[in-house]
Amino acid sequence: MAKNRAIVLGAGIQGVSVALGLQQRGFAVVLVDKASDCLLRASFRNEGKIHMGFVYANDPSFKTSTLMLRASLSFSRLLDEWTGREIDWRALSSHPFMYVIARTSMVAPDRLLQSYEKLQHEYRTVLKQEGGSYLGQRPASIWEPLSADHLKAWINEKFSVCGVQTVETSLELEGFRRIMRAALARSGAIEPCFGCSVESVTRTAHGFRVEGSRADGMTWDRHADIVVNCLWDGRLKLDEHMGIRPQRKWVYRLKYRLLGTLPRELEGMPSLTVVLGPYGDVVRYPHAKTYISWYPACMRGWTDGVSVPQEWERHCAGWVEDTEASRIAQDALAGFEQVVTGIAQADIDVVDAGVIFSWGKTDIDDPGSELHERFHVGVHCYDGYFSIDTGKFTCAPLFAKQFLDCVC
Numbered sequence: 001m002a003k004n005r006a007i008v009l010g011a012g013i014q015g016v017s018v019a020l021g022l023q024q025r026g027f028a029v030v031l032v033d034k035a036s037d038c039l040l041r042a043s044f045r046n047e048g049k050i051h052m053g054f055v056y057a058n059d060p061s062f063k064t065s066t067l068m069l070r071a072s073l074s075f076s077r078l079l080d081e082w083t084g085r086e087i088d089w090r091a092l093s094s095h096p097f098m099y100v101i102a103r104t105s106m107v108a109p110d111r112l113l114q115s116y117e118k119l120q121h122e123y124r125t126v127l128k129q130e131g132g133s134y135l136g137q138r139p140a141s142i143w144e145p146l147s148a149d150h151l152k153a154w155i156n157e158k159f160s161v162c163g164v165q166t167v168e169t170s171l172e173l174e175g176f177r178r179i180m181r182a183a184l185a186r187s188g189a190i191e192p193c194f195g196c197s198v199e200s201v202t203r204t205a206h207g208f209r210v211e212g213s214r215a216d217g218m219t220w221d222r223h224a225d226i227v228v229n230c231l232w233d234g235r236l237k238l239d240e241h242m243g244i245r246p247q248r249k250w251v252y253r254l255k256y257r258l259l260g261t262l263p264r265e266l267e268g269m270p271s272l273t274v275v276l277g278p279y280g281d282v283v284r285y286p287h288a289k290t291y292i293s294w295y296p297a298c299m300r301g302w303t304d305g306v307s308v309p310q311e312w313e314r315h316c317a318g319w320v321e322d323t324e325a326s327r328i329a330q331d332a333l334a335g336f337e338q339v340v341t342g343i344a345q346a347d348i349d350v351v352d353a354g355v356i357f358s359w360g361k362t363d364i365d366d367p368g369s370e371l372h373e374r375f376h377v378g379v380h381c382y383d384g385y386f387s388i389d390t391g392k393f394t395c396a397p398l399f400a401k402q403f404l405d406c407v408c
């Protein structure tokens with residue numbers, strides 16, 4: 001019997017998860033991306049944090065934290081299943097995150113701690129009801145208060161006097177990408193179609209025709225029974241082509257990251273996230289470069305258009321001119337210096353960017369901004385045409401599973 005045919009658009013974490021899941025369920029899959037390989041855009045140039053929900057304490061409904069928790073506890077189980085391997089998650093993981101509560105936090109420390117306590121309770125409930133693990137581990141508790149002395153060892157007292165230690169970690173994305181790439185190569189039933197831009201999808205008598213162009217200007221087209229739009233920053237434009245337009249406001253932000261080496265006196269520093277407001281993160285890995293971002297310096301592009309500006313493309317592909325890269329690095333490090341004394345001396349090798357799509361219309365310094373809520377995301381079905389709003393890297397495997405449960 002002929003196999004069902006699927007075209008998956010976008011080879012970021014969302015598209016790769018969907019493609020691997022579909023081929024395991026017997027579909028012949030074509031995986032399309034304009035980039036030259038898989039996982040080269042937002043899924044590569046992000047912080048890699050597998051969110052448990054700690055940063056979403058300003059969503060009073062608690063729905064974002066619950067979604068992140070459920071997604072994080074299914075992340076490794078689903079990817080182990082679809083890659084056909086028991087991935088060594090510990091080897092990919094960063095040092096766990098310390099959460100530093102700023103004196104200027106938009107949510108007061110006692111409310112943050114209440115929200116973390118609620119998260120702890122929710123963690124136990126989800127584990128009991130749905131099983132799973134956090135990247136292969138099932139610690140009894142997911143956070144504990146930090147002593148003032150421990151905090152003082154790294155954090156400027158003028159900036160913060162309290163914080164918590166969590167078990168949350170980030171993934172080293174170069175290593176993660178290698179694993180996903182190898183799984184695609186092994187799969188046998190996934191045909192990669194890289195270097196191919198998607199321009200249109202049309203319904204036909206027997207399914208769909210997808211058309212686009214290649215880097216050399218030649219056109220391409222493919223036919224399939226179902227189409228899955230996982231294009232992230234290209235998603236709305238294609239949906240619009242299919243006559244689908246969201247009824248709410250959205251925003252695309254262009255956010256930069258720095259990778260480099262900390263000065264010797266900060267070598268023992270933990271990973272940290274500063275809450276809650278427009279602050280930043282440092283991610284420490286045992287064997288990889290340190291990730292640094294400082295929101296006011298690293299968030300440098302904003303649009304509420306259907307598509308992102310063409311001029312963002314180069315930076316999202318990793319090409320940032322030296323003078324601009326040094327300016328961004330200097331601004332970000334100078335911003336972080338108020339939290340961690342000495343970090344301005346870090347040696348930065350990589351500055352590049354990724355796009356963040358979210359619902360909302362004001363920035364994160366507005367406590368009422370919808371950017372503090374990320375639960376209106378996931379799978380949309382339109383009679384054989386599917387459009388997945390990944391929301392966060394963390395959510396991609398969970399949404400791929402929800403999609404598979406819809407179609408198979």
Ligand SMILES: Cc1cc2nc3c(=O)[nH]c(=O)nc-3n(C[C@H](O)[C@H](O)[C@H](O)COP(=O)(O)OP(=O)(O)OC[C@H]3O[C@@H](n4cnc5c(N)ncnc54)[C@H](O)[C@@H]3O)c2cc1C
Pocket residue numbers: 009010011012013014015032033034035038039040041042043044045046047048049050051196197198199230231232233234235255256257353354355356390391392393394395396
């Ligand atoms: C700086 C930064 C930090 C972040 N930190 C975190 C974090 O710590 N934790 C977390 O959970 N999330 C984080 N995110 C969000 C996360 O990166 C995204 O939610 C996630 O990577 C989106 O995955 P995706 O597969 O949908 O998109 P992508 O990885 O961008 O994949 C979409 C693919 O579609 C392709 N594409 C787009 N348009 C077209 C077209 N017209 N034709 C052909 N191909 C096209 C692109 O080339 C791309 O490969 C962060 C994002 C940024 C930018």
